[in-house]
Amino acid sequence: MNSVITSFSVNFSGLAAVVALMVVVLACEGGKNDNAEINPVPGSPPVSAINEDLRNVPSDAFRTGTPVSHYFGNVEVSLYGEYCDHSGRELRSRRYGAVALAADGTVLRFRSVENLVWYMQEKGLGREDFQVIGIVDFISARQLMKPDELIFHLSRNLPSPGGSWVSAMDPDADPSLLFNIGEAYPGTRHSWEEALAFLAEKKDGP
Secondary structure (H helix, E strand, O other): OHHHHHHHHHHHHHHHHHHHHHHHHHHHHHHOOOOOOOOOOOOOOOOHHHHHHOOOOOOOOOOOOOOOOEEEOOEEEOOOOOEOOOOOOEOOOOOOOEEEEEOOOOEEEEOOHHHHHHHHHHHOOOHHHEEEEEEEOOOOOOEEEOHHHOEEEEOOOOOOOOOOOEEEEOOOOOHHHHHHHHHHOOOEEEOHHHHHHHHHHOOOOO
16 A cells, blocks of 8 residues: 555655646647746756866856856856857757757757757768767757757657757656656657767758
8 A cells, every 4th residue: 555655655745746747738838938047957968978078168168148047967058048059049948959069060959859960961070070969858958969868859749940840858857757747748769870860861940
């Protein structure tokens, strides 16, 4: 009986977090409340491996005149309120976005995973053409992670800014939260390589 109660408590807690996410997503749909504050789900992925990749990157490489909104490991990133290097549109959601550091040191910003992929496709670029790529973890709404450390949730019930319905998520987030997100937004989950393939095949957004 106690195990049943414990299980219910965990699932209820995860469900409450999903409800909070749903409220934010629905409020932001259509861009009406995109600049509203979002309370990230507590917890962030380990940063040691990310920091190793960024050891030769200046600590201010990803900062601009806009406030710091995200972190890539321990490196501060200005992303929210910046402009996408693919679409030219302003980044208005804290749960989506990406940064890439080109071989020549140029910092590129994208408002969604799909914009990053389409930029790479249009320029004929591969992962090897960048020093590092970071994608916003939808769940934390704060931490960027390397592409191959994320899973990509494809759901027609969860719109992403670029229009391809893809949300990057930390696979090591709370299991009940990941489960309940899948229940609230039914869809399929993919690796980075799989996401590259299906996004390159069909461009649904601007």
